[in-house]
Each structure stands twice: as C-alpha cells, then as structure tokens.
Amino acid sequence: METSRNPYSPGAGAPPPELAGREGVLESAGNAIVRAKAGRAPKALMVLGLRGVGKTVLLNEFEKIAEANGSQTALVEAVANQSLAEMLTPQLQRILLKLNRLQRVGHELQRAFGLLRSFASVFKVRVGELEFGASNEPVTGDLSLDLTDLFVAIGEAAKARNTVIAILIDEVQYLTQEDLSALIVALHKISQRRLPLVFFGAGLPQLAKLAGDAKSYAERLFEYPPIGPLDSESARRALVEPARSEGAEFSDDALEHILEQTRGYPFFLQVWGAHAWDAAKLTPINAADAKAATTRAIAGLDEGIFKSRFERMTERQRQYARAMAEFGAGPANSTAVAELLGMNVKQAGPVRDELIKKGMAYSPNRGDVAFTIPLFDEFMRRRMAGPGKGPRAARKVGGN
Ligand SMILES: Nc1ncnc2c1ncn2[C@@H]1O[C@H](COP(=O)(O)OP(=O)(O)OP(=O)(O)O)[C@@H](O)[C@H]1O
Ligand SMILES: [Mg+2]
The missing domain is CATH 1.10.8 (Helicase, Ruva Protein; domain 3)
Structure with a gap:
C-alpha cells in the first residue's frame, strides 16, 4: 500500500500513532503533578525498561501532561561525559525566566537566580547573561549540597507562584555515580520540604541498582514502573x-x-x-x-541497530555476548556463561562488566546477565558460531 x-x-x-498499553503509568504521572501542586510530596517516577520499549516516548508524554497542568518543564537526555550541572543549568535558567514572567522577581526568585549564577560558575558551566540575582549567593562546590540548595530555591519560587516544576531526565543510567547521588539527595530534600518539584526519569533496568548503590533510600524515593513488551x-x-x-x-x-x-x-x-x-x-x-x-x-x-551494537563491541565482548546468546532470550547465569567460554566467573567478570557499562547488558538478578535489547540473542546466534567452534567457523557464519 x-x-x-x-x-x-x-x-x-518517535511518537507512536497509537500509544498502547501505558494507561497506568500515564495516570501515575498525572497524579504526581496534581499531588505536587497540592503540596503533597509525590514519589519521583523512574521508568525502567529495555531498549525500544517506549521510555523516551513516555517521558515526552509526561512533559505534555505537566505542561497541560501549567507546570514548567525541563527535559534533558544524559549522555556519557556530560555532567549533570552542564545538562541542567541552561534548562533551569529557562525555567527561572519563565517563573519571572509569571510574577516579577520576588525574593525567592532573586535568590534562585543568584544561586544558579554561583552554581554555574563553581561547576564551570557557561550560561547566557543572567539578568537577576546577586552573584554572591554562597555555594560550596559540593554538588550534593549545591544542587539541593538550587532545587529548594527553585521549588520555593515555584510554590510562591502556585506552579509546579517538572524535571525530566532520559537515559539516567549514563549519569556518573556522583551526579546520580547528588540528584537523589536533592530530590530527597525536595520531598521532605514538600516543594512542588517533580522528577521523572527513564533508563535501562540496571538503574534501580545504581540508584540504590548511590543512596540506599533511593528505593523509597522513587517509584520504578517497569515498562516492558x-x-x-x-x-x-x-x-x-x-x-x-x-x-x-x-x-x-x-x-x-x-x-x-x-x-x-x-x-x-x-x-x-x-x-x-x-x-x-x-x-x-x-x-x-x-x-x-x-x-x-x-x-x-x-x-541497522543490531549491527551497530555488534560493531561497538570488542572481540572478547562479542565472544561473551555470543556465549550469553546460547541461553536464549531470558537471563543467563554468569557462571554458566563463563564455563562455556572456558573461564571462571572471576576471569569473565570484567568482560561482563564492560558490556553492562556500554549499556548492552544488565543484571536482572544477582549472578544473572541479560541483553538490554530484545531479540539480540537471536541476532548473535545468526551472526556468530557458538562458543568452542573456533574463530574460523565464527567468521564463516558471520558472513564477512
Ligand atoms: N506504547 C506504545 N505503543 C506502540 N508503539 C510504541 C509505544 N511506545 C513506544 N512505541 C514505539 O517504540 C519505538 C521506541 O520508542 P522509544 O524510543 O520511546 O523507546 P526507548 O525505550 O526510549 O528506547 P531506547 O532505550 O533505545 O532509548 C518508537 O518507534 C515508538 O513509536
Ligand atoms: Mg529512549
């Protein structure tokens, strides 16, 4: 046709023509905004799922819901090698300018502008001219403390204007441990103060563990709606x-x-x-x-996507991934994968960690490893011969 x-x-x-099967999580997002506006601390939503399940689409929907409710939004995508401060500062500046339009500079907003200015300077982020705020608002250079102060100041300015701030971050698993931990600390404070600042995040499934490792109370701060097939x-x-x-x-x-x-x-x-x-x-x-x-x-x-991922893997990572693929679509036991490769778990561990770090694999349960992209196991079996069959066979099956 x-x-x-x-x-x-x-x-x-890409927004799907029919956003099917996500009614529950969209409703949670709407509730979070309404609760925040009413001064009832909502839980932050962290959408977790494999590649291509629709996390980015959902974050964009959350942003629309927030805007429809009169909130000010900042949506960013984390990438490796960019700091949280760099990512957020321009967006927070934009929000402050919007708040200023809602109601001309009040003392809270003045303070928030000043803090942002100091924050940008101490974390070496370049921003356009900041019209307002003294540049001598104190910051410490400790990201957790400074981000917390900044979020609180912005939250207070929003509260005074009866509006809600929504901060949305995609690919949260790419934040460094330090950035993730500072973000959690800042959100924790916001929740204790019941300020109208809501957080929506999205990332690969390993994120729940990363957040928990960064701060043990992350578990209670976030709701992790799993997004799957x-x-x-x-x-x-x-x-x-x-x-x-x-x-x-x-x-x-x-x-x-x-x-x-x-x-x-x-x-x-x-x-x-x-x-x-x-x-x-x-x-x-x-x-x-x-x-x-x-x-x-x-x-x-x-x-396309399978090949580009394959090409991003080193030879030993490919061997590891191919061994994983022997176990089908579900998680594989790391010990069994190592055995197939003729190694012990300790020897194979670093390769497994590399794959996780590259966002290609994750550990759904202790001792298990699985692909972050559905159907990748089938691709690996098409692309390479199984372990133990030698590199020559592998090349033949791979076709080049
Ligand atoms: N609920 C849905 N119903 C139908 N199609 C959907 C749905 N959600 C997402 N899609 C489609 O799935 C594809 C992937 O969506 P999206 O990019 O949001 O996934 P993702 O989880 O962010 O992936 P990645 O982890 O690679 O960033 C898009 O083509 C989108 O149109
Ligand atoms: Mg995405």
Missing part, C-alpha cells in the same frame, strides 16, 4: 488502530504472526507494522505480507 500513507513510526523517541491486546491495538485510521485492516493470522515475531516489543511492532504495510498490495494485510515483513524487518535490524 502507499508508502506515503504508512502510519507506523519506527524510530527513537505490550500485552497481546495492547500489541494488537498498536498495530490495528493506525492501519484502521488509514482505512486498512489486518487478517487474524497476520496479526498472530507479527505478535509472535515481535514478542509485543513496541519498537519492533512499529518496524513490522511499517514493513507489513509496504508489503501489502491491498487491505486486509494478510499472512504473506506479515511474513514478508519479517524477512525485511530482520534484514533491516541486522544491518
């Missing part, structure tokens, strides 16, 4: 509704096939939906179209 009318949207952060009804809706809006339907066996192939993972649903649409001559999209979509989708992934 006409590509120009293809309704699906595979792509990082869609249940079969929502997955169907994610496929059927966009087609319907363009006057097309799916046959039941086509839907069954796509659900089985994608396991309900949102990114894959978009990829398969898009290919099935293109493959179909007319409505309904049938089983043959769905199977053609599978062929095209897998080829696309193998040359």
